[in-house]
Amino acid sequence: MTRVVVLGAGIVGAACARELTAAGCAVTVVERARPAAATTAHGEGNILVSDKEPGPELELARLSLRLWPRLLEALPDPEAVEWEAKGGIVVATTPEGAAALRAFAAGQRAAGITAAELDAAAFADAEPHAVKDVAAAVHYPEDAQVQPAAAATALLGAAVRAGAVLRTGCEVTGAVTRKGRITGVRTTGGTVGADAVVNAAGPWSGEVAARLGVRLDVRPRRGEVLVTAPLPPTVFHKVYDADYVGAVGSGEAGLQASAVVESTRAGTVLIGSTRRRAGFNDRIRPGVLSVLAARALRLFPSLAGVPVMRAYGGFRPYVADHLPVIGPDPELAGLWHATGHEGAGIGLSAGTAAVLRDLMLGREPEIDAAPFRVDRPAVRPEGRAA
Amino acid sequence: MTRRVVVVGAGPAGLGAAAGALRAGAAVTLLDAAENPGGQYHRMLPGAFAAADPGRLHHGWRGFERLRDHVLGHARCDWWPESAVWAVERPDRGVPHVHVLRGEADGAGRARHVLVPDALVLAPGAHDRVLPFPGWELPGVHTAGAAQALVKGERLVIGDSVLIAGTGPFLLPVAASLLDAGAAVHGVLEANTASTVARGWGRRPWELPAESGKAGELAGYLGLLARRRVPYRTGRAVVEARGDGRVEEAVTARLRPDWSVVPGTERTIAVDALCVTHGFSPRLELPVAAGCALRDGAFTEVDADQRTSVPGVHAAGEITGIAGAQAARTEGLLAGWIAGGGAPDAPEAVRTRRSRDRARAFAARLAAAHPIGAAWPGWLRPETVVCRCEETTYGALLSAGGDPSRNSAHAVRLGTRAGLGPCQGRICGPTVAELLPDAGGNPHHRPVAQPIRLGELAQPPVENPIENTDRKESAR
Numbered sequence: 134m135t136r137v138v139v140l141g142a143g144i145v146g147a148a149c150a151r152e153l154t155a156a157g158c159a160v161t162v163v164e165r166a167r168p169a170a171a172t173t174a175h176g177e178g179n180i181l182v183s184d185k186e187p188g189p190e191l192e193l194a195r196l197s198l199r200l201w202p203r204l205l206e207a208l209p210d211p212e213a214v215e216w217e218a219k220g221g222i223v224v225a226t227t228p229e230g231a232a233a234l235r236a237f238a239a240g241q242r243a244a245g246i247t248a249a250e251l252d253a254a255a256f257a258d259a260e261p262h263a264v265k266d267v268a269a270a271v272h273y274p275e276d277a278q279v280q281p282a283a284a285a286t287a288l289l290g291a292a293v294r295a296g297a298v299l300r301t302g303c304e305v306t307g308a309v310t311r312k313g314r315i316t317g318v319r320t321t322g323g324t325v326g327a328d329a330v331v332n333a334a335g336p337w338s339g340e341v342a343a344r345l346g347v348r349l350d351v352r353p354r355r356g357e358v359l360v361t362a363p364l365p366p367t368v369f370h371k372v373y374d375a376d377y378v379g380a381v382g383s384g385e386a387g388l389q390a391s392a393v394v395e396s397t398r399a400g401t402v403l404i405g406s407t408r409r410r411a412g413f414n415d416r417i418r419p420g421v422l423s424v425l426a427a428r429a430l431r432l433f434p435s436l437a438g439v440p441v442m443r444a445y446g447g448f449r450p451y452v453a454d455h456l457p458v459i460g461p462d463p464e465l466a467g468l469w470h471a472t473g474h475e476g477a478g479i480g481l482s483a484g485t486a487a488v489l490r491d492l493m494l495g496r497e498p499e500i501d502a503a504p505f506r507v508d509r510p511a512v513r514p515e516g517r518a519a
Numbered sequence: 520m521t522r523r524v525v526v527v528g529a530g531p532a533g534l535g536a537a538a539g540a541l542r543a544g545a546a547v548t549l550l551d552a553a554e555n556p557g558g559q560y561h562r563m564l565p566g567a568f569a570a571a572d573p574g575r576l577h578h579g580w581r582g583f584e585r586l587r588d589h590v591l592g593h594a595r596c597d598w599w600p601e602s603a604v605w606a607v608e609r610p611d612r613g614v615p616h617v618h619v620l621r622g623e624a625d626g627a628g629r630a631r632h633v634l635v636p637d638a639l640v641l642a643p644g645a646h647d648r649v650l651p652f653p654g655w656e657l658p659g660v661h662t663a664g665a666a667q668a669l670v671k672g673e674r675l676v677i678g679d680s681v682l683i684a685g686t687g688p689f690l691l692p693v694a695a696s697l698l699d700a701g702a703a704v705h706g707v708l709e710a711n712t713a714s715t716v717a718r719g720w721g722r723r724p725w726e727l728p729a730e731s732g733k734a735g736e737l738a739g740y741l742g743l744l745a746r747r748r749v750p751y752r753t754g755r756a757v758v759e760a761r762g763d764g765r766v767e768e769a770v771t772a773r774l775r776p777d778w779s780v781v782p783g784t785e786r787t788i789a790v791d792a793l794c795v796t797h798g799f800s801p802r803l804e805l806p807v808a809a810g811c812a813l814r815d816g817a818f819t820e821v822d823a824d825q826r827t828s829v830p831g832v833h834a835a836g837e838i839t840g841i842a843g844a845q846a847a848r849t850e851g852l853l854a855g856w857i858a859g860g861g862a863p864d865a866p867e868a869v870r871t872r873r874s875r876d877r878a879r880a881f882a883a884r885l886a887a888a889h890p891i892g893a894a895w896p897g898w899l900r901p902e903t904v905v906c907r908c909e910e911t912t913y914g915a916l917l918s919a920g921g922d923p924s925r926n927s928a929h930a931v932r933l934g935t936r937a938g939l940g941p942c943q944g945r946i947c948g949p950t951v952a953e954l955l956p957d958a959g960g961n962p963h964h965r966p967v968a969q970p971i972r973l974g975e976l977a978q979p980p981v982e983n984p985i986e987n988t989d990r991k992e993s994a995r
Contacts, residue, residue: 142924166927166959167926167927167928167929167930167958167959168923168924168925168926168927168930169925169927169929169930170927170928170929170930170959170960174927174929174930174933175929213934280933280934281933282925282927282929282930282933282934283925283930283933283934285930286922286924286925286930286934287925289924289925290922290924290925292924293923293924299924301923359967359973359976361973362941362970363940399909399936399939401939404973416608416609416810417606417608417966418608419605419606419608419618419633422606422967422976423631423976423977423978423979426973426976426977427977429973429977430973430974430977436973437972437973437974437977438627438972438973438974439972439973440970440971440972440973441967441970441971441972441973441976442941442943442967442970443943443965443966443967444966444967445966446966
């Protein structure tokens with residue numbers, strides 16, 4: 134039986150552990166802290182196609198969308214995951230924004246995504262509390278949302294029930310290698326032998342790779358979300374301004390903020406989200422929250438009197454070319470990576486785990502995995518040693 | 520140039536800090552969320568104290584009034600009432616910035632201000648701590664602090680037939696104000712056994728004379744209870760509240776020293792209100808946001824001069840240890856003196872340290888007399904609500920906490936919603952942390968320290984409000 138060690142018990146590690154256990158591997162999940170406590174717990178739980186341009190990431194998103202319902206079905210308590218196929222509406226407030234949004238949506242439609250333009254009346258009908266004068270609005274019925282920590286812990290629980298071993302409070306410190314092949318990991322809880330090791334450490338996977346002796350250019354990118362007091366139903370879809378697409382696709386280090394407004398099952402409204410590169414600095418900046426609030430009010434001016442109860446921030450695993458990293462490490466046989474999903478890891482975890490499993494078992498993945506390979510310039514720049 | 524000290528909180532610690540900083544020559548901006556200075560201490564006065572022993576206790580009140588009048592009337596003090604600190608921001612270098620909302624909490628159009636001090640004194644105080652028990656979420660069950668606030672602030676008595684239960688000296692002034700307001704008080708139940716209480720009080724008896732005023736104050740309350748024939752019982756607690764839609768009866772039981780229930784000692788009493796207190800929880804979100812290290816995860820760590828681990832940030836009062844008004848005031852005086860640039864070895868600093876240490880020793884005695892017994896979770900049932908805002912039950916918490924695949928603090932919180940409601944875990948946070956000690960996470964991490972409306976947040980801050988202090992000074 135193939136022994137696999139998965140490093141990280143966030144959503145990606147949990148999905149990989151579940152998939153590999155189901156495929157017959159003997160899986161050990163090694164988690165530095167606790168399951169779903171870092172990036173996974175600090176996101177909105179996005180399962181989106183609307184923000185992805187046609188290409189490999191959109192294909193991974195579509196694969197994930199096909200897999201999620203099956204994953205949920207197999208869970209003992211699918212309700213706990215709070216899956217909501219609420220759909221997304223992307224709004225442009227300027228003529229230039231409208232033109233860009235229409236062109237973007239047309240490209241997605243050509244790739245097979247449902248993206249229906251709403252006229253003013255239809256938008257007002259779909260989101261009666263939103264701003265009325267929008268330049269364009271496009272509805273993406275396939276967009277969905279989960280409670281991310283619940284999704285990750287449910288997948289992890291499924292893996293554990295199927296035989297996976299979970300080791301929390303256990304931090305990887307180095308690799309055990311033999312003849313150029315990784316044969317285990319050294320951890321603060323002792324050495325764990327392995328035939329294969331999966332690096333699913335999210336924003337910390339660059340650091341984990343370095344400890345294992347290889348280079349991986351995955352960096353933290355900071356994001357913040359505001360949470361309001363519970364409201365009666367006010368926001369019915371995931372509503373965001375078209376700048377969100379630009380923020381996701383941009384490499385600027387400075388602050389980018391575009392509003393994503395949505396409600397949760399508990400009645401709170403989540404307002405995301407910023408993106409800035411600040412290393413692992415976890416200080417929340419009030420000025421950043423202010424920008425976020427101003428952006429949200431452009432979409433929902435009627436929320437001005439609603440109190441913000443809390444804000445949370447987290448780190449997303451950022452790769453310069455905005456594509457996940459899924460595949461074997463060519464420099465160290467037996468080491469695999471499943472990381473770099475930036476803000477899309479919740480949604481993409483299902484497809485990522487399936488692709489990784491197929492690659493590991495020597496099967497043909499459902500989608501082309503070459504764009505996610507490890508030895509591409511954005512992930513492994515030339516001429517820089519580990 | 521005049522040193523600028525921002526003091527957050529205008530209870531005994533904050534007023535003391537303002538006075539200390541003013542004495543050191545600094546300009547002070549004193550903030551409090553309330554309309555009047557005094558904090559929780561103010562809410563206890565003067566009625567409750569007058570009821571117990573007007574002569575001596577009004578003396579303490581006059582001391583408070585003198586301090587308040589001195590600070591608020593000082594030319595270098597800028598008093599900001601109704602000013603809520605909603606965030607503390609750590610810049611890359613220098614003292615943290617203080618983000619303030621000014622104006623009535625319920626009113627529209629509070630303005631956003633950012634204060635950039637030379638030194639910051641945090642004195643936000645504490646709020647009531649209440650342990651859960653079956654039925655504690657019923658209407659008619661009040662925290663001691665809330666009952667006090669209703670009686671003092673609105674002359675509202677919580678019921679005609681009241682039982683007061685919990686632990687700590689605060690049970691007594693609450694009983695006094697309820698009696699004063701005309702309620703029938705059935706009794707005061709101290710959960711700790713007589714021997715625990717006596718052992719706590721009996722430690723280091725040579726320290727007592729110095730604080731005899733405080734001890735005498737407590738004795739005064741006990742005398743009042745005796746005169747009004749209100750029994751004060753030790754080793755007994757309310758372990759359940761029952762009622763249809765509101766509290767109608769309380770189940771009391773005898774407790775062992777660890778607060779486990781002695782079987783067969785349960786008694787049922789008809790009441791229309793219950794008043795419960797288990798001490799105080801320090802308000803730690805501001806020191807945590809400022810980056811201050813905590814002591815045992817429970818209080819802000821300070822050195823002998825009230826400095827926190829963050830340069831330029833000082834702490835005083837209950838966030839450094841629950842020690843009451845007298846200790847808070849002296850801690851504040853010292854914190855303000857140092858924050859204002861006063862010399863640590865100046866005679867007033869030496870004197871203040873000495874009286875602070877005496878007050879703290881007295882508080883340590885009280886704490887030893889009124890600990891929280893470790894076996895209290897034995898009162899809970901699976902269906903007992905632990906987080907009142909989100910109605911999370913003990914059973915749901917245990918089941919989440921017992922499953923290694925979902926027992927991180929974050930996953931438990933998101934999965935059970937405990938601590939995610941309007942109070943943001945201020946009430947249930949310490950309880951959840953105690954019930955699930957291994958979950959990790961910091962229950963005091965609240966970057967948004969006070970609710971702020973989206974419209975207020977979206978506004979840019981008012982420019983340079985702290986300049987007002989200089990103008991006020993030069994105008995005189």
